[in-house]
Amino acid sequence: MSVDERVDLAEQLRAAGYRVTGPRRAVWEALCVADGHVTVEELSARVADIGGDADQASIYRTLAVFEELGLARQSRLHETGAASWEVAHPDEHFHLVCASCGEVDHHAGPLVTRIREHLEGDHGFEVFDIELVVTGWCARCRPGGRAG
Amino acid sequence: MSVDERVDLAEQLRAAGYRVTGPRRAVWEALCVADGHVTVEELSARVADIGGDADQASIYRTLAVFEELGLARQSRLHETGAASWEVAHPDEHFHLVCASCGEVDHHAGPLVTRIREHLEGDHGFEVFDIELVVTGWCARCRPGGRAG
DNA sequence: CTAAATGCAAACTCTTTGCAGATCC
């Protein structure tokens, strides 16, 4: 996965008139290697881990470019505080955040698409983006639930 | 509406062991009078408008209490920046944010309930809260849409 | 009278910005 996306990156950047730079490669690799969501601070540490170099300000700027190109996606999974970033997946999905263990589950399914169809059909609302965050207890943490 | 809710406030506060104070009444009234979502800054101005008095720090603390009591609800409707607050409504609804005119539409319907049922039934996920924000163009602003 | 709430100001976190110097094409 990360190799394909790394190849894509240079093409996508050039196609949009952006330059291919060390920090942009490093941020992209760190984002691809990360399993799921990362904050800018985490991303910064991961960039360092893989031997890359990118100032935090550059990470913010880089993520803004990635978002514009549709390569990365920002979420606000935590009530307050830092934004979370992930590689943009083609499938529409939403996030289940467990209030107990903190795990963020990606829930793919027809629901988000159905929301989009519903709005575009009945309401003439042209959807750019759907942000759906569900907070609760996952099956493992739920008291009396199907404990693991 | 605001009268009923104002009566509720004192009861709800006392029932939970909180005191009924001027700033809390003022913030509640300002929130009830507000049509839809307001930021803390807007709320602060509205409190002053209605002749109330509440420091911004107190507004934050007050809103935290209201949220705990289930009286108010926080949303992150704007990508970045201030949180939005509204009176908590019993019906589950979600928010349509127009990227052009900025209008925030409340969309009530079975969708949010369906999401809840889907997750609780199939996935054993116990839902506390569903935050659904859809960004796009409303019917009026949509190019080539039903102008009107 | 006492615990709780307020106001004020300072601190804190996350993010953006200005600018001189480095870098990609």
Place this chain on the structure above:
DNA sequence: GGATCTGCAAAGAGTTTGCATTTAG
């Protein structure tokens, strides 16, 4: 070579916190 990008540091926005004073019960 020239526009773009970077790092650094400082500014900015939103929110939280510490503490002396006020206030509700």
